[in-house]
Amino acid sequence: MRPKVHLLKLLVAAIVLSPFGCTSKRGPEFASGKQTGLLVSAAQELVRSELKSSFGTPTSLVAWQVLPVDYGVFEGKATKFNGQDLVVSLKGIGSNAADRRLSNLSGSVVTNEAGVAIGEVTHYSPSDGAMRLSNTGEAKIESDTTVRVIGDGLQFGRDLYLRHCMHCHGVSGDGDGPTAKYFAVKPRDYRRGTFKFTSTVQGVRASRDDLKRIIKLGIPGTYMPSFMLLPDDEIVSLVEYIRWLSMRGEVENSLYIELSNDFSTEANKDKARAEFKKEVDNFAASQLPGKMSEIGRDLAETWSASEDEANLLLPKDARGNVDGDSIKRGRELFLNKDVGCFSCHGESGRGNGVSTETFNKLPNSTELSKVPGLFDDWGNLVKPRDLTTGIYRGGRRPLDIYRRIRAGIKGTPMQGFSRLEDQQVWDLTNYVLSIPFKAHSESKH
Amino acid sequence: MNKFWPCFFMFWPVLAIVVFAISPSMGWWFPTEAFSPLGKQIDNLFYMILIIVGITFIGTHIGLGYVLWKAVDNKEPKAWFSHGSHNLEMLWSIAPAGILMFISLYQLDVWTRYRVQSKYPKDMLTVAEVTARQFEWRIRYPAPGKKLLPSPQPDDLYTVNDLHVPVNRRVLIRLKSGDVQHSFFVPGLRVKQDAVPGTVIPVWFETLEIGDYDLTCAELCGWGHYKMRGRVLAERQSDYDKYIKSLAHDQGYDGHNSDRDGSAELVKIEKATDKK
Known part of the structure; x- marks a missing residue:
């Protein structure tokens, strides 16, 4: 009869333990960056606590008002406040868009007319405007004053x-x-x-x-x-x-x-x-x-x-006609030593230029890379785009290609070419956009 | 207690009859009605099979219940041995074979129209090439007034996850895969076709009503399979033409056209969601 007893114990243990599960129940957490790990522990602690007080945790966000972020704000008139329960009529409620936002309200911060935080919303009932607050401090709300409820947008995001x-x-x-x-x-x-x-x-x-x-x-x-x-x-x-x-x-x-x-x-x-x-x-x-x-x-x-x-990049000149001449001029610029497209993208645009096989300087550093090739700011080995594929990561409109050439691809060895004339950039754009079709017709012959 | 088993087996056919009777009014059939002519025909095939198996199920269970009911009071100690009865063997071989033969012949017409390329309707509009890739649907339209060619053209129009088609018109898409196997599934139109790497599969359908139809991937294609949500938007021919024109405008945008404010750059994609 012994095995049966064991079985019974196991069964009881399984039932007792099952509500706890096997995985940890911790919610999402912000991880520290690699550089922070290079500091002494007291300084690491400081960075973490500072980030926590300015940004919070994923489950309890903090809206640092200095930042140019639209946290989502409801404005409203307070009618009653007893230190924990606030009755407030929020502006704009009744429209579909606003009502959709209301479901993200809990966790938002309520501030009074002076902009001082009063507490956090834990519950809100749209029918009578009753709002329950937690983490309330000493600050007061006078009745018939404006309050702001901040943070629904960030929580939704x-x-x-x-x-x-x-x-x-x-x-x-x-x-x-x-x-x-x-x-x-x-x-x-x-x-x-x-x-x-x-x-x-x-x-x-x-x-x-x-x-x-x-x-x-x-x-x-x-x-x-x-x-x-x-x-x-x-x-x-x-x-x-x-x-x-x-x-x-x-x-x-x-x-x-x-x-x-x-x-x-x-x-x-x-x-x-x-x-x-x-x-x-x-x-x-x-x-x-x-x-x-x-x-x-x-x-x-x-x-x-x-x-x-003022910082939106738009060409001064229109693209003009896309003809063989423009494409030819673009091709010449592509192969021009001073412009140097070919050194990364290769002479036929296949992304196999000579820099992919040489040791180049790492970004923001004077050191050479340990393996040949090009590196982006994140330290990844990147390949110059193969322009024959017709796949354009940043968009395929002429304007997109123009911007890639003019302003570069940020954080990568693809630098912007600010010295070129507008028409030259368009010639290059036209050439780049013609490469997939040229490669195609060449392979046919 | 003697009558428990006869009653038990009689309960199921009765339940089946009740369910059959009330289903149409309760909306217990397919999740949505089919919004394409071929889809309606496919539904009819399903209904026909449902009727055949329904009648068979009810008939056999009533028979079983009847035999059991009769057997409750049967005091005969010896059973009737039916094994090897030539007539019975013939009966239950030929009857199902006949039913299966009927089903296979009856569906041929629909299947041919749906899947046999030489029998496709002749007056079709080839709208786009749809390339399934992990984890989205990349769509290539021909330029306004042009025909879709097998290889990409300089003036082709590109978009993603949002397939517009003119309503009440037989349209054809060329289905490709950019990586692994996917499946182009539009439940509302009863269209389901695997996208197989290395092949271009023509898929046709016709929409009967203006509206958007969910497009999903029906072949587990990787960890992001669930992300392949798209839609087929059936709209009036004039709206469709307008959409293709706006795509063409967007694709040729050089930042120097009359509408050079930044918001104009998002015209196309915002419009796509507004239509919902």
């Missing part, structure tokens, strides 16, 4: 991101999600704030429209699929969340740069641990707040610049 994007791009946007390891072409690591295909001039980041376009159309030739059929409001929220993730990554990087002089493990091998703690605390108390507002200001400036009309 977060939910969508975790559903559609996270498995490749990772929770923290580091391009290292669970499916990323299967790809030859790595998913974008957002944390540098660099996106390859933009409509902006050299040195300026991607605009909201650029990100929207990539999400809608996908990137042919890579694993980035099209999300054409997502409703517009979802794409808008996704774009804001992705921009916000980029900014979070950049803050981490800026803090690393700030701290690496004094607190990198490399430079401080023989110092005692206790000393760091004191120095880091010192830094946190004296310099950090100023530094953070400086970083925030810089981010606001650079990211707003990409939305500036």
Whole structure:
């Protein structure tokens, strides 16, 4: 009869344990960047706590108001507040779009007229406007004053991101999600704030429209699929969340740069641990707040610049006629030593130029690469595009090719050609667009 | 208790009759009605098979129930041995064979129209080449007023996941695969065709109503299989022409046309979702 007893025990154990499951129940978490790991532990701690206070965690987001991110705001009039329960009439409710947003309200921050945070929404009932708040502090709301509820858009974007994007791009946007390891072409690591295909001039980041376009159309030739059929409001929220993730990554990087002089493990091998703690605390108390507002200001400036009309790259001259002459001129420019397209893309545009076989300087460094070929800012070995395939990652409109030539592909060895005349860029564009057909007709003969 | 088994077996045919009777009014048939003529014919084939198996199921179960019911009071100790009865063997061989033969002949017409290329309708419009790839549908239209050629042309128009077709017209797509096997599945039109690497498969359909029909991949093609959501949008011929024109405009956009504000660059794709 012994086996039966064992069986019974096993059964009981299985029933008792089954609600707990086998996998960990932790929610999504932001991972620290590699550079942060190069700091002494006290400094690492500081970076983490600073990021947490400015950006929160994936399950509890923080809307840092300095950043040029549209977090999603509801304005409303408060009628009653007893320290925890707020009765508020939000503006714009009743329309479909607004009602859709209401489901993302819980977790949003409520601020009073002066912009001081009052608490977090835990529950809201649209019928009577009753709102329950948690984490409430001392701050008050006078009745009949304006309150703002901030953050529904970011939370919506977060939910969508975790559903559609996270498995490749990772929770923290580091391009290292669970499916990323299967790809030859790595998913974008957002944390540098660099996106390859933009409509902006050299040195300026991607605009909201650029990100929207990539999400809608996908990137042919890579694993980035099209999300054409997502409703517009979802794409808008996704774009804001992705921009916000980029900014979070950049803050981490800026803090690393700030701290690496004094607190990198490399430079401080023989110092005692206790000393760091004191120095880091010192830094946190004296310099950090100023530094953070400086970083925030810089981010606001650079990211707003990409939305500036003046930075939108548009040709001065029209494309004009696409004829044999233009294509021929383009071909000559392509082979011109001073322009140098062929050195990467090869003389016939197959992406097999001589630089793919030489040792080149690594980006932002004076060192040569250890293997021959070209590297992008993320440290990936990249191939110059094979222009015979007719696959254009950043779009196939003449304007897209124009922009690739004029402003380059950001973060890659494809630099912009600002010295060329507009007509020359169009000649090159026309030539590039003709390559697949030329290759095709050549192979026929 | 003696009558339990006869009642048990009689319950199922009765239930089947009840279900058959109330299904049409409860909407218990296919998830949606078919929105293409061929789809309706395919549905009719399914209904015919359903009727045949329904009658067979009810008939055999009533027979079984009847025999059991009779057997409850049977005091005869010895059973009737029927094995080797030539007539019975003939009967239950020929009857199903006849039914199967009938089904196979009856469906030939629909199958031929659907799948045999030489019997395809002659007046078809070849709208686009659809290339399935992990994990999206890349679509290539010919330029306005031109015919789709097998190889890409400089003025071809490209889009993704959003196949527009004129309504009430027999249209043909050329189905390809860019990597592994996929399957072009539009349940609302009863179209399902595998996309096989290395082949170009012509698939035709006709839509009866304006609207959008879900397009999914019906062949497990990799980890992102579920992401291959697309749609077939059937619209008036004039709207279709307009759409192709707007695609052509977008594809030739050089940033120097009259509408040079940034928003004009998103015209095409925004329009696609507005139509929903």
